[in-house]
Amino acid sequence: MPHNEIKADIIQSVDVAISVLMEVAANPDCRLSNIARSLGETKPRILRSLRTLEHRGLVQKTHEGGYLLGNAMLVLGTAASMQIDLVKIAGPVLESLALKAYETVQLRIRDNTEALCIAKAEPSRDLRVHAVVGRRRPLYAGSSKVLLAFLPEDLRNELLPISLDSMTARTITERAKLVQELETIRATGYCISRGEVSEQLVSVSLPVRGYDGSVLAAINIAAPAFRTQEADLDRYRSLLVEGAAKISAGLGWSR
Amino acid sequence: MPHNEIKADIIQSVDVAISVLMEVAANPDCRLSNIARSLGETKPRILRSLRTLEHRGLVQKTHEGGYLLGNAMLVLGTAASMQIDLVKIAGPVLESLALKAYETVQLRIRDNTEALCIAKAEPSRDLRVHAVVGRRRPLYAGSSKVLLAFLPEDLRNELLPISLDSMTARTITERAKLVQELETIRATGYCISRGEVSEQLVSVSLPVRGYDGSVLAAINIAAPAFRTQEADLDRYRSLLVEGAAKISAGLGWSR
C-alpha cells in the first residue's frame, strides 16, 4: 500500500477525529455526509468518530441532525487561553489597544508556513476591520511579514514559497524586493502594509518577543484606508510599541 | 475481560485521546507519566495519543517536556463560542450585567447530573467572586437549583442523588425540604442562595429559556455576603430578569 510514506507514530483514528472536529468548527451545523465527503472518508468511520466526540461533549447534534461544537469544547478552549502565556498576557493589552486606537487589533503567530490569528480585539464602532481567530494568511503579505523578518535566514528562505501569489495589486511578488523589505523591517522594527492583503486596508505591526528575545508573535492594528492618515499610522505605531513591550515583558523579555 | 459492559460504538483510541486533552486542560504543564498514571493507561499508549494531538496542534510540548494545550485548541474554542447560540448571545449580556451589578455573573447549563459553567463575566474590582468556565457543581445546591426546578418531574427525581452532601451548614440536605424549595422557585421564577455553596457568598439566579420555553440554562449574580444587602439582591434580581429575557428572546422565546 503506497499511501502515506512519512508518518511518525500517529494514531489514525484520533487523527481523523481531529479532522472531524476541525470540519465541524469550520462548517457549523454540517451533516455526516458532508464531513465524510470533505475528508474523503467513509460514512461509518465518520459516524463512529462523531459518536465518540459527542459522547464526550466535544460536538453536539442539533435536533435537525446537524453537528455543532459542544460544551466541552468551550471548556477546553478557555483552558487553552489560560494556559497559553502569550494569549493570557496579550488579552488585556489587545483590549486596551483597541480602545485607544479605536481600530481592530490582532495577535498572530507563525504556524508552520502561515500566519495564524490567535487573539483579537475589536473596537465597538460600526465600520471596523473584521478579525477571526483561527484565520490563516500567507507570511509574505501585509503585517505578517514581521513574523518572517526576524526569522533565522535559512528558515526564512525555506518558508518563502517559490512564487508569491498576489492578493492585491500592491502585494509584493518579487522575491528580491521582499527580501529587501524584510531587511527594512528588521532595521526599523516595524512594518506598515498599505493594501497588500486587502485593497482598502492599511495596517501597522510589530514583533512580540519571548524571554530569549526570539520573535514569538506579531501584533497589528488594521484600519480602513479611507479614514487613516499618516499621523494615525504614527499613533498606531507608538501604541503598538508600548503594547508589544508590555506583552514581551510579561513573557520575561528584558530588552 | 469483565471491564465496561455498556459501550455504544465508541472508538477507544479517540476516547482516551479526549481524556488526555481533558487531563492536559486540568493540569497545565503536566508530563507523560502523570497523565498515564491518572488515566490508568500505559505510557506508550498515552505517548502515541500525545504525539497525535501535538501533530495537529491541540497540545504542545514545552521545552522542559511538559504538555500544554495548543493553538489549534484556541481556534476550536473560539469557534465553539461562536457556534453555540447560548454563549454567543449571552456573552454581551453577561458583560453588561457585570458592569451594572458590579459583581460576577455566570451562565450555567445542566450537564448530565451536574451544573456546568459555560460562560462568565467578572467586574473589574479587587475583591470579587471568582468564576471558572468548566467548573462543575452539584445541581441541588445554591443557584444551580433553578436548573433542577424547571425539569420534568421524573427527570428531576432521577437526578437527585440519594444523599445530599452538605457543602456548608446552609446547604439543604433534606430531600423533602429541597423539593419544597424547588416548588417555590418554580412559583416565583427565581432563586436566592445564601451561603449554600460557600459560606461567605450569596447569589441570585434565574432561568434562561429556549425557543420552546424549556429551561436551557441559568444566569446568576454572585457576591460576597458582607457587602450585599437585601436591596442589592433585589437590584440583582431585576437586572437578571432583564438579562434573562434578553437572552431567551435571542434564542427565539416569546413568552
Added chain:
DNA sequence: CTAACGGTTACGATAGACGTAACATGCGAA
C-alpha cells in the same frame, strides 16, 4: 555504585476498527 524514574523504541499478538453491503427513511421527480 545502584536504584528508581521518566521517556522512548521494537515487535509480535490480537482486539477492535475498518469498509462493504444492505437496510431504513425521506424527498422529489417522473
Added chain:
DNA sequence: TTCGCATGTTACGTCTATCGTAACCGTTAG
C-alpha cells in the same frame, strides 16, 4: 404511484492498526 437519489444507520467478517510487554536509554538521587 413508482422510481431514483439522497442521508443516516446497522450488521458482520476481514485484517490492520493499535495495543502492551519488555527492553532500552538518560538522568537524578541516594
